[in-house]
Amino acid sequence: MNVFEASYLLRYLSAVIVIVVAAKLLYSAIRELAWAMRHSLRPAQGIFLLNNQTEGEAMSLPLYHTTSLGRGSSNDIRIHSSDVARKHAQIYRYDGDWYIRPQRFSAKVEVNGEELNGKRKLENRDTISLGGTDFVFVDERAIAKSRGETYEEAIFDDRAFYRAVRRNSNPPYLEWVMMNLFTALCTFLLYFMIPKEMGVRKDFLIWTLGAVALIDLYFLILPKILLYADRILYLTCSHMMVIGLAIQARLHLLGSYAFREAREAGEILKAQDIAARLFSGYRTQIIALLIGLFFLWIIALIVYKTRLLESMTLVCAILTPLLLLVTLILGRGMETHGANLWIYIGGQSIQLTEFAKITFLITLASFFKNQPPLRIQIYFAGWAAGVFLLYLLLPDLGSIMILLPVTLLVFVVMTSEYLKTFLILVAASVMGVLAYSIFPHVRSRISGWTSIWTEVNDSNRQVVYGLQAIGRGEIFGRGLGNGSPGGIPLVESDMVFTVLLEEFGLIMGLALVIFLFVIMLRATRTTVLARDGFSSSLGLGLGAALFMEAFVVIGGTTGLIPLTGVTLPFIAQGGSSLLAKCFMLAILLGLASRHEEGANRK
Amino acid sequence: MKQLIRNIKIALVVLLVLTIGLGTGLVYQQYQSQTELLAVAGENKASLRTRYAQAGSIVAKDGVVLAQSEDGQRQYAEDIYVQLGTSQLVGDYTHHMSNTIETQYQGEILGNKRGITEQLLLDLAGRGLQGDDVHLTIQGDLSSLAYQELEPYDAGALVLMNYKTGEILASVSTPATEMSNIIRYEDIPDTALFNRALNSAYQPASTFKVFTSAAWLTSPNFQPDFTLECSGEPLYPGGARDKGHGLMDLNEAFAASCNVYFGELANKMGEEHFSEFLNNLGLDKIDSLDRLDVRPARYDISAGKNDAGLLSWAGAGQPVGNLIAEETPLHLALVASAVAGHGDYPEPYVVEKIVNPLQRETRVHKADKASMKRMFAPELAIRLEQLMIHGVESSESVQYNAAIPGVKVAGKSGTLERENVESYQKTGLWMGFLAEPNYPFAVAVVVENVETSSETAVVAGRNMLQYAMDYGIQ
Numbered sequence A: 001m002n003v004f005e006a007s008y009l010l011r012y013l014s015a016v017i018v019i020v021v022a023a024k025l026l027y028s029a030i031r032e033l034a035w036a037m038r039h040s041l042r043p044a045q046g047i048f049l050l051n052n053q054t055e056g057e058a059m060s061l062p063l064y065h066t067t068s069l070g071r072g073s074s075n076d077i078r079i080h081s082s083d084v085a086r087k088h089a090q091i092y093r094y095d096g097d098w099y100i101r102p103q104r105f106s107a108k109v110e111v112n113g114e115e116l117n118g119k120r121k122l123e124n125r126d127t128i129s130l131g132g133t134d135f136v137f138v139d140e141r142a143i144a145k146s147r148g149e150t151y152e153e154a155i156f157d158d159r160a161f162y163r164a165v166r167r168n169s170n171p172p173y174l175e176w177v178m179m180n181l182f183t184a185l186c187t188f189l190l191y192f193m194i195p196k197e198m199g200v201r202k203d204f205l206i207w208t209l210g211a212v213a214l215i216d217l218y219f220l221i222l223p224k225i226l227l228y229a230d231r232i233l234y235l236t237c238s239h240m241m242v243i244g245l246a247i248q249a250r251l252h253l254l255g256s257y258a259f260r261e262a263r264e265a266g267e268i269l270k271a272q273d274i275a276a277r278l279f280s281g282y283r284t285q286i287i288a289l290l291i292g293l294f295f296l297w298i299i300a301l302i303v304y305k306t307r308l309l310e311s312m313t314l315v316c317a318i319l320t321p322l323l324l325l326v327t328l329i330l331g332r333g334m335e336t337h338g339a340n341l342w343i344y345i346g347g348q349s350i351q352l353t354e355f356a357k358i359t360f361l362i363t364l365a366s367f368f369k370n371q372p373p374l375r376i377q378i379y380f381a382g383w384a385a386g387v388f389l390l391y392l393l394l395p396d397l398g399s400i401m402i403l404l405p406v407t408l409l410v411f412v413v414m415t416s417e418y419l420k421t422f423l424i425l426v427a428a429s430v431m432g433v434l435a436y437s438i439f440p441h442v443r444s445r446i447s448g449w450t451s452i453w454t455e456v457n458d459s460n461r462q463v464v465y466g467l468q469a470i471g472r473g474e475i476f477g478r479g480l481g482n483g484s485p486g487g488i489p490l491v492e493s494d495m496v497f498t499v500l501l502e503e504f505g506l507i508m509g510l511a512l513v514i515f516l517f518v519i520m521l522r523a524t525r526t527t528v529l530a531r532d533g534f535s536s537s538l539g540l541g542l543g544a545a546l547f548m549e550a551f552v553v554i555g556g557t558t559g560l561i562p563l564t565g566v567t568l569p570f571i572a573q574g575g576s577s578l579l580a581k582c583f584m585l586a587i588l589l590g591l592a593s594r595h596e597e598g599a600n601r602k
Numbered sequence B: 001m002k003q004l005i006r007n008i009k010i011a012l013v014v015l016l017v018l019t020i021g022l023g024t025g026l027v028y029q030q031y032q033s034q035t036e037l038l039a040v041a042g043e044n045k046a047s048l049r050t051r052y053a054q055a056g057s058i059v060a061k062d063g064v065v066l067a068q069s070e071d072g073q074r075q076y077a078e079d080i081y082v083q084l085g086t087s088q089l090v091g092d093y094t095h096h097m098s099n100t101i102e103t104q105y106q107g108e109i110l111g112n113k114r115g116i117t118e119q120l121l122l123d124l125a126g127r128g129l130q131g132d133d134v135h136l137t138i139q140g141d142l143s144s145l146a147y148q149e150l151e152p153y154d155a156g157a158l159v160l161m162n163y164k165t166g167e168i169l170a171s172v173s174t175p176a177t178e179m180s181n182i183i184r185y186e187d188i189p190d191t192a193l194f195n196r197a198l199n200s201a202y203q204p205a206s207t208f209k210v211f212t213s214a215a216w217l218t219s220p221n222f223q224p225d226f227t228l229e230c231s232g233e234p235l236y237p238g239g240a241r242d243k244g245h246g247l248m249d250l251n252e253a254f255a256a257s258c259n260v261y262f263g264e265l266a267n268k269m270g271e272e273h274f275s276e277f278l279n280n281l282g283l284d285k286i287d288s289l290d291r292l293d294v295r296p297a298r299y300d301i302s303a304g305k306n307d308a309g310l311l312s313w314a315g316a317g318q319p320v321g322n323l324i325a326e327e328t329p330l331h332l333a334l335v336a337s338a339v340a341g342h343g344d345y346p347e348p349y350v351v352e353k354i355v356n357p358l359q360r361e362t363r364v365h366k367a368d369k370a371s372m373k374r375m376f377a378p379e380l381a382i383r384l385e386q387l388m389i390h391g392v393e394s395s396e397s398v399q400y401n402a403a404i405p406g407v408k409v410a411g412k413s414g415t416l417e418r419e420n421v422e423s424y425q426k427t428g429l430w431m432g433f434l435a436e437p438n439y440p441f442a443v444a445v446v447v448e449n450v451e452t453s454s455e456t457a458v459v460a461g462r463n464m465l466q467y468a469m470d471y472g473i474q
């Protein structure tokens, strides 16, 4: 039995590993989210409203990171009065401070007798009046401070809560061991599959094991860096990273006919040159991963410890269109690609649009951190329309297909504006039809997509070849290294999902879909547990963006939706993409670790 | 806050639906691509080389390896004549030819079309990656000899088969070229990738007189002692003519291939009966050889309904004007088989069995009595056989060349003349068989662009019958 036959046999083992890991992670994620949801209506510690009842008794009302006041039944604090609007006002926490804001122009809110026409910061003992009802804002921390005491009890409660959170989360050690088994398996097979004559076996081993060691190290020390680290999220992403390493090594280092022919022709120098070039392609990917991992803990710590992200809102709002503009002016295309998304700096190509997604999401989160009034919503709509127009001009349809649904999701979850969301969806459909008729690039994508079962042409060849590879993979795949990815355009980046399915089978495809859903669930958990609106909406946005990105790739490469130049997170080739995904993971990890203390810290 | 939690729940439901939709879509698209996308037209040629790296072999009946994968490379028959003699049938892994064993049986050869239990057994034995071997009825030695018979001429085709079992022993088409040229897709002579034996529509010329005779023998107007004085001049305006044969009866007219006599037979029996007879032959239904496509035969002489001259040409087998008669060498061999088999012919086949890497035969061709098809009534076939044997024995006919000492050879030759081509060129045809129970071989030969008459085809056919007697595996 040679190594390829061994790989063929071991496909059963790798299938079991990925599906068990995916199933276990999914189970934990669902269980923990359910727990978090049950306990999420957790009032802020030491901050509440006092309502002076008619009998002279005061009743304390809890405050959440976003607390709505009004007549409607969905409000956290209901006020039965005809002078009170259905949605009247909102008290929310942002950047460690507390604010109140009327929800509509006509809603009358007074603080200490002064009528509000915008948001106002709340201080201890402020009196809030609306519709004839008075509330007193109480901040026990301020009281303690004024008395020169320290406020301990609340912190204790908070810690107790998070201990409960921790009790209810299973550290995914088994999954971690299995992930390492998967990596060991793939690395072992690849080591012997790489032609000995290429002379890169040792380098392959060093670089790969180095990257995996760093991934493992992080997993182990994560709870030391971040107080309540989300290891399930980290492990889900890192499993995708090791799958990416295996498949990238396979695509770069195996089956090079150019190398084989050069060797057979006796052109040793040429063969060495080819081998070196192939290996450097793989090494670039690893270097990007190492850089990403290096920044991972720094960014996670900054997000966790500081409010830097909140203060960067304006920067991000400017940076997003700026990055797109730079790409529009300086961007260069890749062969077979209609879009020009690459910028070349000193021989390195950078895809700024990948980072623009992050700044977009930060801006989005800060706009919708607390149900913004219509005026703010319109501001945002104008800004977003401009950004989307730039995306359309690039044209980067993939980013639109990711960011538009994510924007709508964050919008509807944070504001409950179901009707508006529906109208925007209708408008987006109309825009889509318009884009179809205006941009030839869009038209060719669509026509390539609709014709995959009937004919093969230049605009659908990629997908057809990809689907053929997926078909060959069947349920368990043909084993790492046994597929035939030759001839599929952009197989390392845009089409990497098809090779994964050819070599690891349908099982791997389904496992990846589960991984994505787990990422989404973990982000949702952050949204639910977060102690302020910004963390909530940013967590939701990041998770949804990762989810949508993979959704668009998987749907595109399998012909379910039109193909766009989006790459599979953590797996596809592309340093910028990998780096950006590591940043996103870092922010998510940081947000997950924010807690009461963090929420109050400035 | 309550609202937020509610919204998140709704959003999660939507995302869950999306996720399940994606998973389901994935399963569905994989299934679709396995069933709908294996079309060769849209094939990823660059992936074929690796896909065939561990493919199974294609083996001839005499054990000659026609295709195999070694060290990750696909190799074809070592003997160049075997390679040339089987190239269009076996095909290339690059699928530049689509109607071949390599292409049509790629599922088996690549090992993609297995049941789960079989796959598991193979996996446990460590052989799961290997493809199945396809064993053909083709003989390497006979293919090589057949190629050499045709090699001197511009183009041609030859089908040699066992008329009792339906095994195709050789199916050769020329011009042919080496596999390495086909794989590189360079230096390929015109039409060298075209399988004439299965896909070329030849006009039957005088071989058609077997049908005219058979139709006449079954006609209500049949006269057993009908004779005719052939002067060579047509009996009807624009009708069939020849060089003049003198007094002819059916036996002599068949041996001499007298156009005037057979033209008159067509008119005597009438277009209606003749057409009905041709339609009942069933040759238009034969459109495949296992999974390989075969161009079905086509006969339509209705243009001769109200035109005695045209109808007489139909009887002579020369498709003049709007008369249509076309068939492949495979059909011609089947006609010979049906006559040899006393009216019945077996379904032809070329894939004997498919053997998996554990030597288990997963698909074996089953030949049985039920698969025999009837072309002629038994007594009619015996009469046709007599005519064809007499045709070979008759010393005046070109078919005299077909005689093999000690065995009974039956046959019918034909020459197709095309005067509108730049040079005056002929296509020679011959179908023949051995009327010997121990040597159940039938052959059909077509040789294009020859200067002499059908003699070349007759000689090639005779030689093949001789070789079949010497090398044919029973």
Ligand SMILES: [Zn+2]
Pocket: B230, B231, B232, B242, B243, B244, B245, B246, B257, B258, B259, B260, B261
């Ligand atoms: Zn005559």
